Amino acid sequence: xxxxxxxxxxxxxxxxxxxxxxxxxxxxxxxxxxxxxxxxxxxxxxxxxxxxxxxxxxxxxxxxxxxxxxxxxxxxxxxxxxxxxxxxxxxxxxxxxxxxxxxxxxxxxxxxxxxxxxxxxxxxxxxxxxxxxxxxxxxxxxxxxxxxxxxxxxxxxxxxxxxxxxxxxxxxxxxxxxxxxxxxxxxxxxxxxxxxxxxxxxxxxxxxxxxxxxxxxxxxxxxxxxxxxxxxxxxxxxxxxxxxxxxxxxxxxxxxxxxxxxxxxxxxxxxxxxxxxxxxxxxxxxxxxxxxxxxxxxxxxxxxxxxxxxxxxxxxxxxxxxxxx
Ligand code: PA5
Numbered sequence: 567x568x569x570x571x572x573x574x575x576x577x578x579x580x581x582x583x584x585x586x587x588x589x590x591x592x593x594x595x596x597x598x599x600x601x602x603x604x605x606x607x608x609x610x611x612x613x614x615x616x617x618x619x620x621x622x623x624x625x626x627x628x629x630x631x632x633x634x635x636x637x638x639x640x641x642x643x644x645x646x647x648x649x650x651x652x653x654x655x656x657x658x659x660x661x662x663x664x665x666x667x668x669x670x671x672x673x674x675x676x677x678x679x680x681x682x683x684x685x686x687x688x689x690x691x692x693x694x695x696x697x698x699x700x701x702x703x704x705x706x707x708x709x710x711x712x713x714x715x716x717x718x719x720x721x722x723x724x725x726x727x728x729x730x731x732x733x734x735x736x737x738x739x740x741x742x743x744x745x746x747x748x749x750x751x752x753x754x755x756x757x758x759x760x761x762x763x764x765x766x767x768x769x770x771x772x773x774x775x776x777x778x779x780x781x782x783x784x785x786x787x788x789x790x791x792x793x794x795x796x797x798x799x800x801x802x803x804x805x806x807x808x809x810x811x812x813x814x815x816x817x818x819x820x821x822x823x824x825x826x827x828x829x830x831x832x833x834x835x836x837x838x839x840x841x842x843x844x845x846x847x848x849x850x851x852x853x854x855x856x857x858x859x860x861x862x863x864x865x866x867x868x869x870x871x872x873x874x875x876x877x878x879x880x881x882x883x884x885x886x887x888x889x890x891x
């Protein structure tokens with residue numbers, strides 16, 4: 567798939583919102599009170615939806631909403647926790663292990679997938695399956711992953727329903743998806759550099775998303791960290807220099823002290839000779855703002871792939887590694 571084709575898929579994100587809501591509705595996930603909240607089990611492009619859902623909800627979350635990137639649930643998770651098993655392919659061993667573990671713990675389960683072994687087992691056992699469209703890279707299905715997590719959080723009493731907020735984001739995000747200038751400028755700025763992406767509060771998981779998209783699409787080293795934590799350790803490494811560009815992700819919903827820390831971190835990094843890029847979310851709701859930064863990072867990663875002369879779509883290193891295990 568060419569850079570242009572992958573850009574086209576990324577730009578589809580705003581159109582996927584309504585489809586994602588419809589697919590969750592069609593799965594008829596039962597409304598069931600889960601005092602233990604929601605655990606989203608998955609890895610890579612299928613895990614990030616759990617983190618982003620938590621970021622979008624912020625202090626609207628009423629119960630725990632956590633992402634489990636592992637082979638097992640936490641030991642305290644049981645029948646009072648809704649477990650969303652999220653795997654684009656449906657064949658990821660970590661997610662299948664969590665699906666099994668959740669069943670053994672007596673936890674109610676939902677599968678979010680295009681098919682594979684996960685869909686097969688879920689159908690056999692009467693577990694609701696939220697269908698995700700096939701034929702795109704897993705990481706390009708981020709709208710389905712985050713909306714699946716948000717709707718499951720609502721169905722188990724962990725959060726209010728954000729349907730109206732999600733529907734309202736489609737128009738403004740379409741405008742951003744068509745934008746060329748900012749993503750191209752940022753891709754140019756990151757060319758040949760090692761990006762370190764910092765987020766804080768609602769932008770923390772977005773920083774992780776930028777890092778993983780830069781890894782998988784642009785095939786670049788990239789790192790991420792969060793504020794305030796990075797101010798207590800990583801700051802010491804700024805003086806070491808290197809081909810580092812620090813990318814700071816800002817949002818109006820951040821704690822005022824995190825916003826102050828971003829200001830100071832940018833100044834200290836620049837004084838140490840690092841290149842710094844400050845990027846702000848856009849939008850009138852938390853969903854729109856978080857997804858505006860996700861969209862921007864996705865576009866930057868694909869454009870950077872183009873500049874570096876690599877194909878953004880295949881992740882042969884990951885596929886090959888899975889085969890050797
Ligand atoms: O983006 C990717 O291709 C990966 O990060 C995958 O999402 C990851 O390997 C897990 O696979 P799956 O999404 O099929 O569960």
